[in-house]
Amino acid sequence: xxxxxxxxxxxxxxxxxxxxxxxxxxxxxxxxxxxxxxxxxxxxxxxxxxxxxxxxxxxxxxxxxxxxxxxxxxxxxxxx
Amino acid sequence: xxxxxxxxxxxxxxxxxxxxxxxxxxxxxxxxxxxxxxxxxxxxxxxxxxxxxxxxxxxxxxxxxxxxxxxxxxxxxxxxxxxxxxxxxxxxxxxxxxxxxxxxxxxxxxxxxxxxxxxxxxxxxxxxxxxxxxxxxxxxxxxx
Numbered sequence: 001x002x003x004x005x006x007x008x009x010x011x012x013x014x015x016x017x018x019x020x021x022x023x024x025x026x027x028x029x030x031x032x033x034x035x036x037x038x039x040x041x042x043x044x045x046x047x048x049x050x051x052x053x054x055x056x057x058x059x060x061x062x063x064x065x066x067x068x069x070x071x072x073x074x075x076x077x078x079x080x
Numbered sequence: 081x082x083x084x085x086x087x088x089x090x091x092x093x094x095x096x097x098x099x100x101x102x103x104x105x106x107x108x109x110x111x112x113x114x115x116x117x118x119x120x121x122x123x124x125x126x127x128x129x130x131x132x133x134x135x136x137x138x139x140x141x142x143x144x145x146x147x148x149x150x151x152x153x154x155x156x157x158x159x160x161x162x163x164x165x166x167x168x169x170x171x172x173x174x175x176x177x178x179x180x181x182x183x184x185x186x187x188x189x190x191x192x193x194x195x196x197x198x199x200x201x202x203x204x205x206x207x208x209x210x211x212x213x214x215x216x217x218x219x220x221x222x223x224x
Contacts, residue, residue: 010128010200011212049214051198056132072130072198078213079127079158079199080111080170080190 001026002067006037011075016041030054031061033071049076081155082138084131089157089168098175100152105179107186111170113163117213121206127169129160130198141192149185151176156189158199 005022013019016037027033030052037043047061053072054063065071081097091110098106113125142154153175163169172189176182201213 009130009198010202053133053198058133058137072133074130074198075200075212076214077195077197077199078201079197080194 002065002069004033004065004067005070006033007070007072008037009072009074011045012041012043012073015043027065029061030059030063030065030071033065034061034073037073045075050074051077082135082142083157084129084134084138084160085157086159086161089159089171091168091171094155094157094171094173097155098153098173100175102177103152103175104177105182106173106175107179107182108171108173109186109190110168110172111190113165113167113169115165117203120203122165122203123206124165124204125163125169126202126204127158127160127163128200128202129158131160134158134197134199137197138193141189141196144192145174145185145189148188149174149176149181151181151185154185154189156193158193158197160199 001024003022004025005020007020008016025036027036051058051074052061053059054065054069115122138156142156145154151174156172158170172186174182174185202210203213204210
């Protein structure tokens with residue numbers, strides 16, 4: 001099990017009802033973290049439209065997560 | 081230079097930053113808040129920005145534009161917070177020796193900013209509803 005802090009933004013934050021939570025998760029990758037939180041909060045957003053960052057660095061969904069990491073989950077962006 | 085601004089974008093001051101004695105062409109794009117989207121009347125917008133990463137990614141986009149096009153100056157500022165109809169939401173300005181590279185670089189910067197930066201747009205509608213804009217169309221817009 002790893003201690004992972006997950007931060008939610010925009011629609012993800014509203015759906016989760018919180019901006020951040022620290023979870024004990026049996027996960028290996030950023031994708032695993034996303035899947036765990038989707039189950040918890042009922043999100044159906046396709047991964048291909050979303051982005052993820054670990055400790056403030058944008059990474060691929062296959063990136064490994066370590067104990068103590070902060071994972072940022074970004075719903076589809078819409079700047080401009 | 082790329083920046084996020086929580087207050088009104090000072091377009092005149094930004095335009096001054098493009099000044100360069102070698103410049104023969106200046107291209108500026110301003111994205112404004114409009115009063116309707118997909119058939120719904122929009123009253124105002126709200127931008128949520130994760131600033132630490134937005135600034136890093138925005139600087140990358142500017143650096144890429146400078147690599148691809150022979151630019152003399154390049155600046156972009158994006159708003160955060162609540163915006164009213166007609167407000168400037170994003171400002172992109174470049175100057176170059178000739179117009180062709182100025183047009184192309186300006187287009188490249190705005191297209192990449194829209195799809196890569198951690199910025200989210202919430203529309204507030206006249207009927208009291210509100211919603212996050214999912215801009216799937218943006219993902220297909222690519223500079224050519």
